[in-house]
Amino acid sequence: GAVVSQHPSRVICKSGTSVKIECRSLDFQATTMFWYRQFPKQSLMLMATSNEGSKATYEQGVEKDKFLINHASLTLSTLTVTSAHPEDSSFYICSAPSGAYNEQFFGPGTRLTVL
Amino acid sequence: AQTVTQSQPEMSVQEAETVTLSCTYDTSESDYYLFWYKQPPSRQMILVIRQEAYKQQNATENRFSVNFQKAAKSFSLKISDSQLGDAAMYFCAYRSAGAGNNRKLIWGLGTSLAVNP
Numbered sequence: 001g002a003v004v005s006q007h008p009s010r011v012i013c014k015s016g017t018s019v020k021i022e023c024r025s026l027d028f029q030a031t032t033m034f035w036y037r038q039f040p041k042q043s044l045m046l047m048a049t050s051n052e053g054s055k056a057t058y059e060q061g062v063e064k065d066k067f068l069i070n071h072a073s074l075t076l077s078t079l080t081v082t083s084a085h086p087e088d089s090s091f092y093i094c095s096a097p098s099g100a101y102n103e104q105f106f107g108p109g110t111r112l113t114v115l
Numbered sequence: 116a117q118t119v120t121q122s123q124p125e126m127s128v129q130e131a132e133t134v135t136l137s138c139t140y141d142t143s144e145s146d147y148y149l150f151w152y153k154q155p156p157s158r159q160m161i162l163v164i165r166q167e168a169y170k171q172q173n174a175t176e177n178r179f180s181v182n183f184q185k186a187a188k189s190f191s192l193k194i195s196d197s198q199l200g201d202a203a204m205y206f207c208a209y210r211s212a213g214a215g216n217n218r219k220l221i222w223g224l225g226t227s228l229a230v231n232p
Contacts, residue, residue: 032217034220041204043206044206044222046219046220091158093158093160097217101148101165102218103165104220105162108157108158109158
């Protein structure tokens with residue numbers, strides 16, 4: 001199956017700093033990628049849909065100026081958490097569709113801790 | 116808007132036994148896909164099984180099978196011969212069909228499955 005990677009897997013940062021998370025499709029091209037946030041023992045919450053070469057589509061309630069998404073190539077999308085605060089601490093997961101059914105293949109996730 | 120409901124926050128099963136996880140959904144669409152995803156403690160999301168709404172035949176993948184009842188909008192997952200490695204969160208998800216790869220998944224809240232040795 002298709003493989004999606006994320007980097008870093010874990011990051012700890014100080015409050016007020018910015019953090020960039022990369023999502024890569026390793027063996028396929030992805031014009032669309034999805035960014036999720038997941039709190040412990042909860043479901044996935046879609047934050048935004050990343051579109052290669054155009055602006056991301058954000059879900060209602062997600063601050064686009066705080067969660068900057070850039071999809072600069074067909075294999076890479078980045079999520080930058082700007083001016084991070086402790087409440088931004090969470091598990092961030094990306095996914096990309098591939099195959100005949102456009103199934104979503106998921107990255108392994110990034111655990112962000114903001115001190 | 117579509118919704119997905121998983122009414123069992125937690126389930127447990129004895130090793131080698133069979134367990135069924137329930138999922139219901141609401142939609143006015145006639146063509147869509149339904150999925151079961153597994154999220155083990157590593158938190159890597161893994162696709163377990165997929166069902167296309169226009170197919171009456173229930174999908175099966177080895178020990179995993181579904182009972183898809185379109186009229187009742189029900190999509191349960193049966194795990195046979197449960198193994199310790201099946202312990203995980205299981206999420207039911209819905210996606211509209213049609214062209215384009217930007218159709219988002221609608222997620223249930225998940226069911227935590229414990230497998231007892």
